[in-house]
Amino acid sequence: MILTAAPLYDAARHVLKDENLIKNIEEIAKDTALLHGVLMRTKETPNSPEVVSYAPFTLFPTPVPTALFHQALAVQTHFNRLVDRVSQNPAFLEETLASTIKVDNFTARLFNIYKQVQEEHRPQSIVLGLNRSDYMLDHSPDGGTSLKQIEINTIAASFGGLASRTPDVHRHILKVANLPEESNNVLDNNPAAGLARGLAKAWELYGSERAVVMFLVEDVQRNIYDHRFVENELWKRNIPVIRRQFEDVCRSGSLDESRRLFVDGHEIAIVYFRNGYMPQNYTSEESWEARLMMERSLAVKCPDISTHLAGTKKVQQELAQRGVLERFFPDEPETVAQIRATFAGLYTLDMGEEGDKTVAMALANPDQYVLKPQREGGGNNIYGTEICEVLENLKSSTERTAYILMDKIQPVPVQNYLLRPGAPLKLNSCLSELGVFGAYVRKGKDMVFNECVGHLLRTKSSEHADGGVAAGVAVLDNPLLV
Numbered sequence: 001m002i003l004t005a006a007p008l009y010d011a012a013r014h015v016l017k018d019e020n021l022i023k024n025i026e027e028i029a030k031d032t033a034l035l036h037g038v039l040m041r042t043k044e045t046p047n048s049p050e051v052v053s054y055a056p057f058t059l060f061p062t063p064v065p066t067a068l069f070h071q072a073l074a075v076q077t078h079f080n081r082l083v084d085r086v087s088q089n090p091a092f093l094e095e096t097l098a099s100t101i102k103v104d105n106f107t108a109r110l111f112n113i114y115k116q117v118q119e120e121h122r123p124q125s126i127v128l129g130l131n132r133s134d135y136m137l138d139h140s141p142d143g144g145t146s147l148k149q150i151e152i153n154t155i156a157a158s159f160g161g162l163a164s165r166t167p168d169v170h171r172h173i174l175k176v177a178n179l180p181e182e183s184n185n186v187l188d189n190n191p192a193a194g195l196a197r198g199l200a201k202a203w204e205l206y207g208s209e210r211a212v213v214m215f216l217v218e219d220v221q222r223n224i225y226d227h228r229f230v231e232n233e234l235w236k237r238n239i240p241v242i243r244r245q246f247e248d249v250c251r252s253g254s255l256d257e258s259r260r261l262f263v264d265g266h267e268i269a270i271v272y273f274r275n276g277y278m279p280q281n282y283t284s285e286e287s288w289e290a291r292l293m294m295e296r297s298l299a300v301k302c303p304d305i306s307t308h309l310a311g312t313k314k315v316q317q318e319l320a321q322r323g324v325l326e327r328f329f330p331d332e333p334e335t336v337a338q339i340r341a342t343f344a345g346l347y348t349l350d351m352g353e354e355g356d357k358t359v360a361m362a363l364a365n366p367d368q369y370v371l372k373p374q375r376e377g378g379g380n381n382i383y384g385t386e387i388c389e390v391l392e393n394l395k396s397s398t399e400r401t402a403y404i405l406m407d408k409i410q411p412v413p414v415q416n417y418l419l420r421p422g423a424p425l426k427l428n429s430c431l432s433e434l435g436v437f438g439a440y441v442r443k444g445k446d447m448v449f450n451e452c453v454g455h456l457l458r459t460k461s462s463e464h465a466d467g468g469v470a471a472g473v474a475v476l477d478n479p480l481l482v
Helices: 007-017 019-035 067-075 076-087 092-096 105-119 166-176 181-185 193-207 226-235 246-252 284-296 305-310 311-318 324-327 333-340 353-364 385-395 397-400
Strands: 039-041 052-054 061-066 127-141 145-153 214-216 241-244 253-257 260-265 266-273 300-302 367-373 403-409 414-419 426-443 446-461 475-477 478-479
Touching: 007 019, 007 226, 007 414, 019 052, 019 166, 019 414, 039 226, 061 067, 061 414, 061 426, 061 446, 067 127, 067 426, 067 478, 076 092, 076 127, 076 305, 076 311, 076 324, 076 333, 076 426, 076 446, 092 105, 092 311, 105 284, 105 300, 105 305, 105 414, 127 193, 127 300, 127 353, 145 311, 166 181, 166 246, 193 266, 193 446, 214 226, 214 333, 226 241, 226 260, 246 253, 246 260, 246 284, 253 284, 266 397, 305 385, 311 403, 324 333, 353 367, 353 385, 353 403, 367 385, 385 397, 397 403, 414 446, 414 475
Parallel strands: 061 478, 214 241, 214 266, 266 300
Antiparallel strands: 039 052, 127 145, 127 426, 253 260, 260 266, 367 403, 414 426, 426 446, 446 475
16 A cells, blocks of 8 residues: 555555454454445346445555646646637637547547537537546656646546445545545545536526437446446436437437437437447447447537547547647637646657657557557557567558557556455556546536546556446546645
8 A cells, every 4th residue: 555654654565464363453444335335237247227336446445646636636627618719619629539530430420420529510509528637657767756647638527426436435444554644645535526517507597498418328237336326416406317328319319300319208408428449339220320429419429529539549549739728818828838747749640750759659658558449448558579560560550540659657566455346356467547537518608617626546557558437447446635
């Protein structure tokens, strides 16, 4: 858990080595997670509430430097505005994604919907964004530590619900471990309520009390309880929620003459996409037709198609180019500086001299970089010798433009126990990723809601290069500020 010289954590280091205490705490920790609703359905019965288990989590919270944690929170409202401004700039999106859509069919399909919606008069002026910006702490050779952004998720950013429940779990564990001071230092965190505030604001602006919020969900729903916490926050406000899949929208979805969206007879105020971010989510042409119908409708989309595209890796790479942020914040040098301070090195693989230079750089030192395709959902990135295999095959082909290259962030591992159903308990060398949730609502040209609404810490064994909680690699965690 803790590899720091601070006197406060000397006792905590001893706890890690006390096998009898750890064994005792293990059972208490799992029961505490169940008591607090840190739940997932099982692999065997992912669509049944009859059997559930605890969602994977760390036995102890992980130390995070206070200044870097607050830096991540402070910049979030600027990232909210950046994503929103990018989404409103057709010329930038077209220019940035021009090479990608020639070789990446999924991005091309999304872009085609975007173009169709652009050509029509948009009926809805309300924009709702719920995103999560993910970071790691980069340890430089000179001993300094800095906050570096991995990516920003503009669609289906998950674990805001479960992250709202984990602080009390870790507080209790630390008390049982006789670490009361550390227990008091676990931060409050309620992204579920914050995300729901954004949804509620957009629902209110839509202006129909009988209209519902529709969570568009996957057919396998192991992570349903993460959704339920946000749903329940909406029901507390008397905002009705329904859950539907693409096939339900295909079967019963329609637009009336005012382009109001109806599904199973319900008028839809908001389509909240918790699905639709990976090619395999679109199982048929009907799924794509349903996405187009929702985009053309009066319903508020979270995200709308332009905001979905604003979250692509290619856009992330382009925003890191010199002078690009200034286009979006022409009179805000401090905002530009705060955003840019979080950027890792990002490099184009477009055809031409600059892209060729990137290929040569990656082939010469593959362990210093990550090769990223235009995909969400975890487990897609390419590392080490695999980078060489991919780029040797693609270096002269336009197919390489489906990827971007990024500096590999070098975090310092810490020790912790990872609790997973059915897995033996052992002390792991671990790496963590800090996510910060943002919510914003714009009506026409006016930003009427813009907040940082909470955080998420995910931790995995350092032997795993890539993958999140839903992908079965990382586990839920909490920051303990040091």
